[in-house]
Amino acid sequence: MKVTMTVNGASRSGEVEGRTLLVNFLRDTLHLTGTHVGCDTSQCGACVVHVNGQAVKSCTMLAAEADGAEIKTVEGMANGDGSLSTIQQAFQDHHGLQCGFCTPGMVMSTAALLKENPKPTEAEVRHYLEGNICRCTGYHNIVKAVMAASGQDVSTIAAE
Amino acid sequence: MYNFDFVKPKTLAEAAAAMAGDEAQALGGGQTLIPSLKARLASPTTLVSLGGIKEMVGVCTGDDGSTCIGGATTHGAVAKDAAKLYPALAKLAAGIGDPAVRNRGTIGGSLANNDPAACYPSAALASGATIVTNTRKIAADDYFQGMFTTALDAGEIVTEVRFPVPEKAAYIKFEQPASRFALTGVFVAKYKDGVRVAVTGASEGGVFRWKEAEAALSKDFSAKALAGLSASADGMITDLHGTAAYRAHLVGVLTRRAVEAAA
Ligand SMILES: Cc1cc2nc3c(=O)[nH]c(=O)nc-3n(C[C@H](O)[C@H](O)[C@H](O)COP(=O)(O)OP(=O)(O)OC[C@H]3O[C@@H](n4cnc5c(N)ncnc54)[C@H](O)[C@@H]3O)c2cc1C
């Protein structure tokens, strides 16, 4: 069947099977490989994208379910001139990534959090990111990056 | 994952017709079903998405004052939209999984699945909720029939759940830290005519009412009233996360905490 969705502002169409996952459509059909598959069992959050403005695990949604939806992926996060967005820059500045595998999902979840709660506490950040697993950083610098992206002073929290 | 046909009806009538087909299965938020399909634990020939049926989405107050939740309403929407109507229920919804799971997973899917460690079954049972389907209304006391087993017939769709609103209530979940499901969870609800206590995550028979605690709390709604009461470990789950005795102990602790937290 044919699906059409708006991905990072542009209308994109393609053929999918009933079983095609949204993440496979994004990666294999649209070649947007920024969205990662870490576990494929709905637990790690590396595949988080926004569907109609809400964070969703794209490995746990059918592409057919996203027909007609607005999708935003990590490829749509940079500023118009190609420079890193505030969230992305904060991850770089505060060493919020090591291998980078979890980062696309972390960035998308962070964007969803800050839209809902522009000045989260450290505890709120940790709670919101419960569904995003990172095997490298130990999370402290991710939390710090998120706090910094929200414009808060991070000089007193979490060691680097 | 085996392939299947995908249909997305716009009305309940169309969905019911599609579900009548052989080997058709409902798709709620997919947060349980899609992982099961990937593991080939399910192999429907047709998936009937309930996500396009507007009449199955939303939170409202019924004529009798109960909080009514459409079967395809997401956990995230319940967390927000039921916050004033039934705070303990909204708080339970806000604690399911993580934000991305809550943005897709639905109350109908959770109750249809009846995972022995799921959160919603305890709210439905403790509230004496009514599970409304496309064909009938089922009392929570008749609905839950054991692990992953409910009174639903093949093809039946949970369209709405009606929760009588208690005077006081709280849900306390002892989280299994990796999955965030309930290692054990207790929902306590105090109504004018008595207290109901429902336990999830503990029994091999799925969600159940702890009647001794209900009797004690109906006389005196305080943590003190539970002194000396303990749940039996018979028939409780033993797995790598905890033994039956450990879970039985948790039932007592969490019930006490829920009574203390009930507002
Ligand atoms: C990482 C993760 C963490 C989670 N943590 C928790 C937790 O802490 N607590 C908790 O309770 N749950 C948890 N869940 C499960 C989650 O709540 C699911 O959303 C829920 O169990 C199933 O709802 P669904 O809408 O996604 O249903 P689906 O996965 O779409 O369907 C599940 C089953 O119900 C059937 N079904 C769906 N909707 C209906 C309906 N309206 N009428 C009849 N049958 C229907 C389907 O055919 C299928 O058999 C978690 C899931 C994940 C992936």
Ligand code: FES
């Ligand atoms: S790949 Fe989707 S949750 Fe891990």
Ligand code: FES
């Ligand atoms: S940076 Fe490697 S998994 Fe998070």
